[in-house]
Amino acid sequence: MAIKKTVSQIALGLAVVGLGATASAFTNTEVQSNIVRYYSTTGNLTDTDPANFIYVDGTSDDCTPDMSKQCSALFDIGENSPEPNEAPPAGSSYQGSALTGDSPHQQ
Amino acid sequence: MEKQLQQGKSFKLSVNTKAYIIFIISLLFVFIFSYTAIDKLHHLEKFSRGISKIPYVGGMHVWIGWGVPLAELLISALLIIPRCNRLGLQLATGLMGIFTLYLGLMLAFAEKRLCHCGGVIESMQWEEHLLFNLIFILLGGWALYLNKNTKHKI
Numbered sequence: 421m422a423i424k425k426t427v428s429q430i431a432l433g434l435a436v437v438g439l440g441a442t443a444s445a446f447t448n449t450e451v452q453s454n455i456v457r458y459y460s461t462t463g464n465l466t467d468t469d470p471a472n473f474i475y476v477d478g479t480s481d482d483c484t485p486d487m488s489k490q491c492s493a494l495f496d497i498g499e500n501s502p503e504p505n506e507a508p509p510a511g512s513s514y515q516g517s518a519l520t521g522d523s524p525h526q527q
Numbered sequence: 528m529e530k531q532l533q534q535g536k537s538f539k540l541s542v543n544t545k546a547y548i549i550f551i552i553s554l555l556f557v558f559i560f561s562y563t564a565i566d567k568l569h570h571l572e573k574f575s576r577g578i579s580k581i582p583y584v585g586g587m588h589v590w591i592g593w594g595v596p597l598a599e600l601l602i603s604a605l606l607i608i609p610r611c612n613r614l615g616l617q618l619a620t621g622l623m624g625i626f627t628l629y630l631g632l633m634l635a636f637a638e639k640r641l642c643h644c645g646g647v648i649e650s651m652q653w654e655e656h657l658l659f660n661l662i663f664i665l666l667g668g669w670a671l672y673l674n675k676n677t678k679h680k681i
């Protein structure tokens with residue numbers, strides 16, 4: 421009788437661990453995309469290389485009109501957080517939505 | 528006087544009720560620890576990188592990155608095994624106390640607050656998170672108190 425009770429308690433505990441794992445997997449699927457705007461450091465219109473873009477904290481849009489240059493573009497950085505003055509982390513993908521213009525971040 | 532004693536007696540929990548309460552509190556800890564541990568292991572690199580930015584303990588980020596989720600899983604296992612339940616409750620309450628101390632220090636002293644708590648808990652406001660942890664500490668303390676005062680331990 422005592423063994424049966426112990427086994428049922430362990431089984432219930434394992435079921436709760438499974439529930440925790442399921443809840444974790446469920447909430448993970450919702451935070452896999454993080455689209456962030458990065459500023460071009462080259463101004464090249466066709467540039468999609470993350471290494472040529474930087475994140476500027478707190479800047480909304482400081483591009484001045486210039487149709488011949490790419491000012492900023494969106495990158496999906498997944499579950500990472502953007503770091504000021506750094507390029508998109510490894511594995512980031514260019515999402516487009518590029519804005520043309522000149523910016524003080526271009527070298 | 529006799530009536531008062533009888534009334535007081537009516538509030539006493541039976542041994543079985545105490546055992547059920549202890550078991551339910553243990554399962555709550557098992558759920559929250561297994562949930563956050565699996566989330567931390569799933570995002571181990573991000574979790575470890577986040578810890579590296581915390582003053583004083585940043586240098587041990589690899590050890591802490593692995594240690595915290597593994598400790599949570601170990602405590603969950605202890606809570607599940609009836610013979611180890613009391614030790615599990617002590618460790619669970621203690622670990623929750625350490626997390627709460629960290630949150631309290633962040634709230635009191637840190638300008639840039641860092642929380643790498645795992646899953647939806649990370650999205651809580653700091654005050655909500657502190658309250659959440661305090662509730663778990665109280666539940667853990669209550670379960671330990673009940674466990675101490677009952678001969679029938681789960």
